[in-house]
Amino acid sequence: MSQDIISTRDMMRSIPPVLGRFPSIARGLYYYLAKDNEKDLNLNKLIARNTRKYPNRPAILCDDLTVTWQEFDAWSNRIAHYLKNQGLVKGDAIAVMLENRPELLAVVAGAAKIGVACAMLNTSQKGKVLAHSINLIEPKMFVVGEELVEQAEGVRSDIKLAHDNPMLYLADTNTRNIFGDAPEGYTNLALEVSKFPSTLPELNQPVLMGDTAVYLYTSGTTGLPKAAPGSHRKFVRAYGGFGMLSLNMKPEDVLYCTLPLYHGTALLVCWGSVLAGGSAIALRRKFSARAFWDDVRKYKATTFGYVGELCRYLLNQPASAQDRNHPLTKMIGNGLRPSIWKEFKERFGIETVAELYASSEGNIGFSNFFNMDNTVGFSTAPYRLVKFHDGTRDPIRNEKGFLEEVEKGEPGLLLGEITKKWAFEGYTQKEATEKSILRDGFKKGDSWFNTGDVLREIGFRHLQFVDRMGDTYRWKGENVSTNEVENIIDGSGMVEEAIVYGVEIPHTNGKAGMVTLVPQKTSGDFDADKLLAYLQENLPAYAVPVFIRVTQAIEKTGTFKYRKVDIQKLGYSLDRPDDEVYVWLPKASGYTKVTPELIADIDAGDVRF
Known part of the structure; x- marks a missing residue:
């Protein structure tokens, strides 16, 4: 790791480019260091600035749709009017479950304009986990996209919504012009919003920087998801710290975002950076390695938001003469491993890697302001x-x-x-x-x-x-709570004991989920595929354990704590001959029993997880 040490020469070389953009840095520091919670510096002010300066420039690109800053401001104002008309006031919350669509950003902006916070639901959640996430917030209303109605219906009887008409529907189309038909029991939000004015509503109380704008969910360490309030301050800090200090975003920039907007990296960091430049955000529902560069060229994207796994997937694509045939020069995100950092930059011609460290709930963040290699940068926070x-x-x-x-x-x-x-x-x-x-x-x-x-x-x-560390691990760009997965497995009725943890797989990012379990003695032979079916019904795909170790007993300490570190070190090896180890291979419909030959293929990177 010594090659990662930053030398005095490295630092001196990085300073001139930074000094060359002093005006942007000065403005960025103003926003990043803003600390008065009582200031009316809020998300609406950031949007209004772009509407005033760049009314006809694109704010959102999605498929063949372009929404300008003026159109976006008017759209979100109508949503703000509708929510206010429904009796919502500053301090209230609504739950939002939409895939990466322009409607999601419009709803967040519209709600924020009247001081209503949006709980950004993970679109992979369902069942007990989804119901728990919603009930944590006690929202007044629930905005659901057509693409996710089935999941919403699955928890409708288990959630508490404090409004006479709580279920709001958005058809899976361009709802600015095409309203669609809402299912029974839902209000057609797009249709209702179209009846309201496009001017900013008048408020009795100003929206302040310290007020909650969004709730983001973190798996945490205690089982089910926890909701972390994100104030307008977090948007303001991302606006100054990432958009101005790290990326120096301009109106002509386009940031391509395939990360889910219910994550802080996409919503706060990527969109906050776009807001800072009066730039455009280009949205895709889900990441596709094959479509990535075609999309970049289509949208003329200069920047993209990443997690480390995404970068590895791109590197795993066959090399092509088109690898540098694109306008992309900047990237912002987290989790880019030192082992692929320089290779990724050199192969695809990336100049700026704005690697960062932050958490939805935390009070500290790091940013790679000086564009050094293999670092999350530095922080002004103590x-x-x-x-x-x-x-x-x-x-x-x-x-x-x-x-x-x-x-x-x-x-x-x-x-x-x-x-x-x-x-x-x-x-x-x-x-x-x-x-x-x-x-x-x-x-x-x-x-x-x-x-x-x-x-x-x-x-x-x-x-x-x-x-x-501790009781979470990261896989497929998502934080997974070991307690949450253990609780779901315990509810299967198939196991006596289960302990969940993350294990490293060579040539992948993050840690794959693994469970060591003792099966119920009365259930006969253990049926791994039956457990898989149960897990798929109750967990997002990224939280379903990739590996299962079936054993007769799990060793504990003298104080009855599991020897988790020892089990973790064992990984998916076959070093304990009495155990059976299974793996859920990519695109497989069931678990496969692990053999020495299969381990060799996995370790060599021949199996692409």
């Missing part, structure tokens, strides 16, 4: 990297009860200091918020947000991501 117990999120306290920092270059658990300026917005559940706070860390009375992530410093206060 933080520490501390010693931790291996395999956990728990920091080590010394004999005096205080935390200890790691040596420079050593991996450490990242903590963000909680101050008035760097507030921790936490979760809707107070107990979940408190669990993420460490008190009396380095002195009596201080408090710190425990990110649960391990990073290391590689020079000039630049950090490099190392690993995600």
